[in-house]
Amino acid sequence: MTGFFKTLAAAASFAALVATPTLSSAQELPGNVRLVIGSTSTGGDTYQNSAIVAEALAEHLDINIKVDAVGVSEAFKALNRDSRGSTIMIFHDQSYLGHLYGVRGYDDIFETYKVGPTVAINPGNAYLVAKNGPFQSMEDIIAAASAGQRIRVAIQPGGVSEIGFSALKNAVRIAHPGAEENIVAVNTGSQADKNQVLFDGQAEVINGSVQANEQFTRLPQDDQKAMRFVWLTAAKETIAQANPEGLGDTPRDEMLAYVTPNVSVTMDGAEDFVFDKEFFFLYNKDMDPAIVEQIDTALAEIFAAGKIQETQKASFFIPDFKPSAEAATYLKAKRDDYRQIIDAISAQ
Amino acid sequence: MELFDILTPLFFILIVVGTVIGIIFGAIPGMTATMAVAVCLPLTYSLGLENGLALLLGLYVGGISGGLVPAILINIPGTPSSLTTTFDGYPMTLRGEGENALKIGIVSSLVGGLISLAILYFFAPTLADFAIKFSYVEKFLIIFFALTVMAALSSNMLVGIFSGILGIFISLIGTYDISDGGNGEYRLLFDFMVPYLDSGFSLLPVLIGIFGLSAILIEAEHGMPAGQGLSGVKLPKGKPFKFSVFRGQSVNLCRSSLIGTFVGILPGVGGSAASILSYSQEKHFSKNPEEFGKGAPSGVIASESANNGLTGGALVPLLSLGIPGDSTTAILIGAFTLQGIQVGPLFIGNNPVTWDVIIIAMLAANIVMFLIMMFAIRHLVKVVSVPKHVLFPVILMMCVVGAYTINYGIMFDVWTLLIFGVFGYLAHKIRLEIAPFIIGFILGPSAEIYFVKSLESFGTLSIFFTKSWIAGVLWLLIIMSIAFSIALSRRNKGHGQA
Numbered sequence: 113m114t115g116f117f118k119t120l121a122a123a124a125s126f127a128a129l130v131a132t133p134t135l136s137s138a139q140e141l142p143g144n145v146r147l148v149i150g151s152t153s154t155g156g157d158t159y160q161n162s163a164i165v166a167e168a169l170a171e172h173l174d175i176n177i178k179v180d181a182v183g184v185s186e187a188f189k190a191l192n193r194d195s196r197g198s199t200i201m202i203f204h205d206q207s208y209l210g211h212l213y214g215v216r217g218y219d220d221i222f223e224t225y226k227v228g229p230t231v232a233i234n235p236g237n238a239y240l241v242a243k244n245g246p247f248q249s250m251e252d253i254i255a256a257a258s259a260g261q262r263i264r265v266a267i268q269p270g271g272v273s274e275i276g277f278s279a280l281k282n283a284v285r286i287a288h289p290g291a292e293e294n295i296v297a298v299n300t301g302s303q304a305d306k307n308q309v310l311f312d313g314q315a316e317v318i319n320g321s322v323q324a325n326e327q328f329t330r331l332p333q334d335d336q337k338a339m340r341f342v343w344l345t346a347a348k349e350t351i352a353q354a355n356p357e358g359l360g361d362t363p364r365d366e367m368l369a370y371v372t373p374n375v376s377v378t379m380d381g382a383e384d385f386v387f388d389k390e391f392f393f394l395y396n397k398d399m400d401p402a403i404v405e406q407i408d409t410a411l412a413e414i415f416a417a418g419k420i421q422e423t424q425k426a427s428f429f430i431p432d433f434k435p436s437a438e439a440a441t442y443l444k445a446k447r448d449d450y451r452q453i454i455d456a457i458s459a460q
Numbered sequence: 461m462e463l464f465d466i467l468t469p470l471f472f473i474l475i476v477v478g479t480v481i482g483i484i485f486g487a488i489p490g491m492t493a494t495m496a497v498a499v500c501l502p503l504t505y506s507l508g509l510e511n512g513l514a515l516l517l518g519l520y521v522g523g524i525s526g527g528l529v530p531a532i533l534i535n536i537p538g539t540p541s542s543l544t545t546t547f548d549g550y551p552m553t554l555r556g557e558g559e560n561a562l563k564i565g566i567v568s569s570l571v572g573g574l575i576s577l578a579i580l581y582f583f584a585p586t587l588a589d590f591a592i593k594f595s596y597v598e599k600f601l602i603i604f605f606a607l608t609v610m611a612a613l614s615s616n617m618l619v620g621i622f623s624g625i626l627g628i629f630i631s632l633i634g635t636y637d638i639s640d641g642g643n644g645e646y647r648l649l650f651d652f653m654v655p656y657l658d659s660g661f662s663l664l665p666v667l668i669g670i671f672g673l674s675a676i677l678i679e680a681e682h683g684m685p686a687g688q689g690l691s692g693v694k695l696p697k698g699k700p701f702k703f704s705v706f707r708g709q710s711v712n713l714c715r716s717s718l719i720g721t722f723v724g725i726l727p728g729v730g731g732s733a734a735s736i737l738s739y740s741q742e743k744h745f746s747k748n749p750e751e752f753g754k755g756a757p758s759g760v761i762a763s764e765s766a767n768n769g770l771t772g773g774a775l776v777p778l779l780s781l782g783i784p785g786d787s788t789t790a791i792l793i794g795a796f797t798l799q800g801i802q803v804g805p806l807f808i809g810n811n812p813v814t815w816d817v818i819i820i821a822m823l824a825a826n827i828v829m830f831l832i833m834m835f836a837i838r839h840l841v842k843v844v845s846v847p848k849h850v851l852f853p854v855i856l857m858m859c860v861v862g863a864y865t866i867n868y869g870i871m872f873d874v875w876t877l878l879i880f881g882v883f884g885y886l887a888h889k890i891r892l893e894i895a896p897f898i899i900g901f902i903l904g905p906s907a908e909i910y911f912v913k914s915l916e917s918f919g920t921l922s923i924f925f926t927k928s929w930i931a932g933v934l935w936l937l938i939i940m941s942i943a944f945s946i947a948l949s950r951r952n953k954g955h956g957q958a
Contacts, residue, residue, distance in 0.1 A: 154794035155796075160798060180869075182868050216644050216646065217644075269638050269643070270638045298916070299638075299643070301638075301639050301641035301909075302639070304728070304783040304784075305728075308592065308596075314595075323797070327802060331805055337781070
């Protein structure tokens with residue numbers, strides 16, 4: 113038996129020796145990383161942006177990163193299960209807006225997870241009307257609602273799609289207290305559903321995006337499918353960073369006509385509401401800070417090299433790298449701003 | 461770039477590779493065309509748009525077509541849209557006509573694919589304009605029409621309707637998702653179920669559990685003598701395939717292909733509804749409806765021409781409105797966005813070369829699919845002669861792997877497979893009707909969303925009757941379908957008593 117224990121001790125020592133480099137490498141991203149995203153669509157902006165970042169990060173760190181479009185619920189579950197860094201997540205403002213709007217399955221990301229670096233902005237969040245309809249601008253819409261007309265706005269409730277709707281409602285409340293009741297949400301799912309309710313005359317305004325709806329804005333007025341941009345929620349400075357040719361046949365300068373200050377949706381009577389849809393990393397709460405640092409450093413080097421910005425801009429994303437600590441502070445402040453709007457209209 | 465510069469040997473090699481991989485994905489229970497396209501999507505980065513499309517469209521056509529192989533040979537639909545292929549394909553296999561059934565299915569798939577491709581090429585923008593006339597109301601009525609099939613597919617109408625409603629009920633377990641326009645609230649869930657069932661039961665694990673695992677459990681109960689093949693028949697016993705089997709089937713082929721194409725054009729209605737509707741219509745118009753479900757070749761023709769008809773149809777809204785027509789084209793749209801190409805109402809006019817490339821790739825993929833599957837049949841069909849004690853563990857393993865991977869690695873999907881395998885076994889024992897149950901499960905969520913959204917939009921039930929002339933036509937079809945089911949049930953009862 114003594115011999116057996118000696119052998120066992122030797123084996124344990126050997127295992128410890130072998131494990132030493134493994135333990136030290138546990139402070140780095142493993143060789144195979146699963147990047148889950150909060151969307152099930154591979155045709156959407158979350159997948160597209162994550163694929164760009166994942167490719168650059170994988171190349172830079174010489175590891176494999178696989179983007180999995182598992183959706184919000186499964187992505188959060190996967191993130192909760194894994195603190196080793198083999199599962200990380202990219203999502204956007206929906207991750208905290210869902211919590212603000214009280215949607216099931218959304219915890220407070222600042223409490224439950226580690227917030228990682230921001231990587232990009234999609235400046236395309238837009239509101240549109242039918243081209244042959246009565247409204248030409250947001251001014252018309254706010255005036256109509258203030259005058260008592262019911263304005264139906266097609267959105268997907270509980271997040272990015274709703275925040276512009278909340279801002280519009282808030283702006284009408286500030287202009288004509290009580291008239292905000294005339295801004296009514298039509299809850300829909302996909303962009304196809306939002307377009308369809310506009311075609312059917314079941315909504316006066318829809319939430320959409322430059323990417324998905326730009327071609328519809330170029331159809332002739334007598335086409336049932338023709339739409340008109342009335343508002344892009346992005347900041348003027350954000351759109352100004354896009355390539356001059358813009359997207360499709362809509363150049364950057366034309367897009368600037370749909371953002372503040374040319375379109376005013378007031379937040380508090382003094383400042384206009386803006387919303388930049390930002391993409392950022394989320395990590396398991398217990399993930400090693402060394403891995404957070406490793407990703408921050410790698411992304412800083414990638415963005416310093418400048419190549420990723422070209423790829424992002426070609427796909428109508430605005431490069432937006434902020435390291436983890438800065439990103440967390442910034443996003444918390446952003447969350448607090450939007451909480452005020454939501455609270456203001458909820459209090460009515 | 462000129463069209464002929466794009467049509468390189470690599471372009472056609474990628475179509476062949478895509479189609480072969482697609483057929484393999486489709487033929488493995490639990491793996492689907494959608495999954496094949498999703499797995500290969502990142503490759504389009506390095507391949508470029510046109511070559512990427514060649515690969516992905518090959519995967520799409522191959523994946524949809526490959527689903528008929530397990531549906532016919534082992535009674536497990538390889539994809540949800542090949543559900544109705546099992547109804548007559550597998551009984552044909554049991555009669556020793558598996559090879560015959562496969563060839564009928566493949567030819568039907570080719571015809572369906574080509575008809576829908578022609579429609580895509582000549583009428584895409586016009587059809588997109590027609591598709592937007594279908595609001596929530598009309599889409600609900602189409603789903604309702606498909607649900608009326610439950611009665612026609614049941615041997616006991618009352619039990620069939622009960623089974624179908626049970627399927628709808630179980631499909632609604634989980635969150636009424638905000639991404640569907642819902643309120644994000646849980647339905648039909650106890651608190652302890654929430655961590656597992658907040659997204660409900662996934663379709664594919666349910667499907668392969670009920671069809672695959674339950675069949676294995678039933679066979680296991682009977683015992684498996686060593687060396688006995690799946691169907692217990694020798695291959696050469698069946699009738700040889702002759703194209704004459706299609707004599708008198710031209711109406712069925714065209715109607716089913718058109719139904720498939722039409723359903724594909726309507727975003728959100730889904731491929732399963734296409735084959736269910738085509739199958740039921742063929743049964744309604746058949747001189748011998750009682751033969752359906754017992755190995756009628758026309759049932760296989762209806763199902764397969766419809767689900768391949770879907771391929772061209774689903775590309776109509778994608779390329780004319782920027783809206784995917786089914787789950788696979790929803791992934792396919794990623795190939796365009798990853799290359800920075802906008803798809804929308806101006807896509808075809810702005811990108812004539814890409815448009816031609818898509819049409820050529822689809823045409824080539826259909827032809828390649830036909831040639832490869834016709835060649836492979838003689839090998840595939842041997843699966844029925846593999847001893848059960850070897851075949852069943854392999855099928856079980858494939859089912860588990862398929863269930864685990866369908867949503868990118870969720871263990872509860874494997875439990876779903878097992879739960880519904882046992883459910884299918886018990887349902888067989890107590891004579892619940894499985895086909896209506898599955899149809900209810902597949903169509904239930906769409907029926908709910910379109911019904912609720914119709915009421916939210918219009919505020920009155922009368923809108924289902926007054927919305928448009930299309931609604932009127934759909935009601936007529938619904939009434940005819942119900943009347944036919946009742947008449948068929950009475951006729952069957954009469955035969956039973958005689």
